[in-house]
Amino acid sequence: MKFIHGKKFLETLFPMGLTEPVVIGQICLNVFGNTIISLHTKQQPVVEVAKWGVWGKDYNVVVIKLLGGDDALLEARNWPSKNYLPLDLLIENDRCQLV
Template sequence: MNIIDFISRNIFLKQIFPNGLTESVLLGQIGLNVGGQLSLNIHTQQKPEQEVSKWGLWGKNYNVIVIRLLGLGGENVIINGCKKINYGKINVIKGDDRTFITQTGDEWFIEIDVDHLIFQGCDTYIDGGDDPAL
């Protein structure tokens, strides 16, 4: 399952990514709060199919889109190799009573159980790679 299909209030996301997030993403921020609330920011370098005028031009004004989400879950969270986490394929695995978001790299692994994710908005930025001036 593509993660956009799992997100509530996803109309805007489906407009800019009609085929879903098909490229690698970065789970940039994972926040856990009491009561099972969680926040998740997904960073993607996938160019949107539809330009958003207030963001400017892809490649000039931004080359990363951050999808901000709030949700419920986080009862079981596994993060291994935290300092080595990078862009990778994201998987949504629906079980009988739980849904898991997983992501795996050569030396890292993330698994989060989630009940529900709600789209909050997007931010953009230029990823300068190894150039700290960007």
């Protein structure tokens, strides 16, 4: 979570970080130059959020939406697979890339 800005709520839910698998659920591009990436995890939050309900009964996935600005470079490969993709990060020169 090092490269996520504005992550106070996320750190409250997962103070030890995201330690279980995270997959890319959705990638959206809009005409304003924004990129939205939805990450899905089945890691149970350490804090119960009342409006979400009870973990394992009302929900069992947390979706984290990340918003990138117009400086984001996006390249999609193997697009026809249309499945949840494992999240792999490449950290190089103080930049984070989803690979």
